[in-house]
Amino acid sequence: MKKIGVFTSGGDAPGMNACIRAVVRTAIHHGLEVVGIMKGYQGIVDKDFIPMTAHSVSNIIQQGGTILKSARCTEFRTKKGRKKAYKNLKAAGIDGVVAIGGDGTFTGAAVFMKEYPDIKFVGCPGTIDNDLHGIDFTIGYDTAINTAMTAIDKIKDTANADARLFFIEVMGRDVGFIALRSGIATGAETVLIPETSTSIEELVETIEYHYERKKASIIVIVAEGEEMGGAVKVAKKVSKRFTALSTRVTILGHIQRGGSPTAMERVNASWMGLEAVKALLAGKKGIMVGIVKNEIMHTPFEKAIKHNQEISSKLLEMVKILA
Ligand code: ATP
Numbered sequence: 001m002k003k004i005g006v007f008t009s010g011g012d013a014p015g016m017n018a019c020i021r022a023v024v025r026t027a028i029h030h031g032l033e034v035v036g037i038m039k040g041y042q043g044i045v046d047k048d049f050i051p052m053t054a055h056s057v058s059n060i061i062q063q064g065g066t067i068l069k070s071a072r073c074t075e076f077r078t079k080k081g082r083k084k085a086y087k088n089l090k091a092a093g094i095d096g097v098v099a100i101g102g103d104g105t106f107t108g109a110a111v112f113m114k115e116y117p118d119i120k121f122v123g124c125p126g127t128i129d130n131d132l133h134g135i136d137f138t139i140g141y142d143t144a145i146n147t148a149m150t151a152i153d154k155i156k157d158t159a160n161a162d163a164r165l166f167f168i169e170v171m172g173r174d175v176g177f178i179a180l181r182s183g184i185a186t187g188a189e190t191v192l193i194p195e196t197s198t199s200i201e202e203l204v205e206t207i208e209y210h211y212e213r214k215k216a217s218i219i220v221i222v223a224e225g226e227e228m229g230g231a232v233k234v235a236k237k238v239s240k241r242f243t244a245l246s247t248r249v250t251i252l253g254h255i256q257r258g259g260s261p262t263a264m265e266r267v268n269a270s271w272m273g274l275e276a277v278k279a280l281l282a283g284k285k286g287i288m289v290g291i292v293k294n295e296i297m298h299t300p301f302e303k304a305i306k307h308n309q310e311i312s313s314k315l316l317e318m319v320k321i322l323a
Contacts, residue, residue: 002093005097007038009108011127016066016068023276024052028053035050036051066100086112102127106304113286122289125288140261147258147259162246165247167250169230169232179193194225195312218245
């Protein structure tokens with residue numbers, strides 16, 4: 001292997017820059033040429049490649065977002081688009097690629113490698129959702145829960161001042177990891193997530209229970225993909241039952257994607273980026289590099305994209321006991 005490419009794809013996540021930096025500097029350290037591919041698969045289809053040097057990734061470890069930009073590319077989903085991508089990679093002499101992204105990104109890489117097995121793809125898990133198998137904390141997840149925690153702490157200050165019932169919506173279309181961890185970290189009274197179903201009656205009972213215990217405020221964290229349709233809808237259904245409390249809704253939205261990555265994020269993203277290049281040099285392909293129990297683990301793309309639901313139920317139990 002002489003030349004590799006690196007790109008970020010799907011939803012951007014804090015820590016992606018730390019990972020890019022590690023890929024570039026590890027590649028150079030091992031005598032490889034490295035190019036940055038702009039805007040994920042779109043950049044491969046459009047041949048949007050930029051040569052990277054150790055200097056190109058200076059001063060980015062602390063920055064959120066991604067210097068290589070990210071995009072969702074429909075052309076790559078077609079055979080024609082992937083053929084164009086293959087021709088562009090071959091013409092540029094790229095024989096290995098580090099893909100930083102989520103389940104869609106790895107699905108795309110797996111489909112591509114079935115058609116063009118001579119280009120080796122290795123993945124790093126970049127998504128705030130933590131919805132991948134073979135990784136304890138995806139790149140972006142730790143920063144996202146810290147951002148949500150800081151925002152919820154502030155909301156709690158004002159909620160406590162005036163006996164308020166707050167519904168706070170956090171990101172998580174298919175999984176409730178951000179909701180659960182930020183809920184535990186802020187002492188939320190309850191958390192609604194896509195993995196479990198909670199009826200309005202159950203929710204009302206929970207809120208009544210905390211109200212009767214004379215809690216200063218009641219915070220309900222709602223994952224956006226929760227089955228009742230998000231915080232606004234849930235609040236509408238529940239608020240009329242609690243006239244003594246003033247009800248408020250806050251949707252945290254995209255602030256959860258931005259911001260400077262946490263120390264843990266920077267270290268882990270750097271470690272995974274470094275290991276991804278080492279994996280390519282060792283001839284590996286079709287795997288995601290993850291950290292499980294502080295050890296590097298290689299998980300085939302097909303397995304990595306299967307959502308890991310197990311942790312959610314453990315965290316949910318914590319919310320119930322500790323609230
Ligand atoms: P996030 O978890 O943040 O949403 P992601 O990697 O899952 O990130 P997607 O938009 O689902 O984000 O996927 C990224 C890109 O991967 C798509 O825009 C598309 O170019 C490519 N891709 C996804 N699925 C396929 C597929 N089945 N075949 C080919 N390419 C695909």
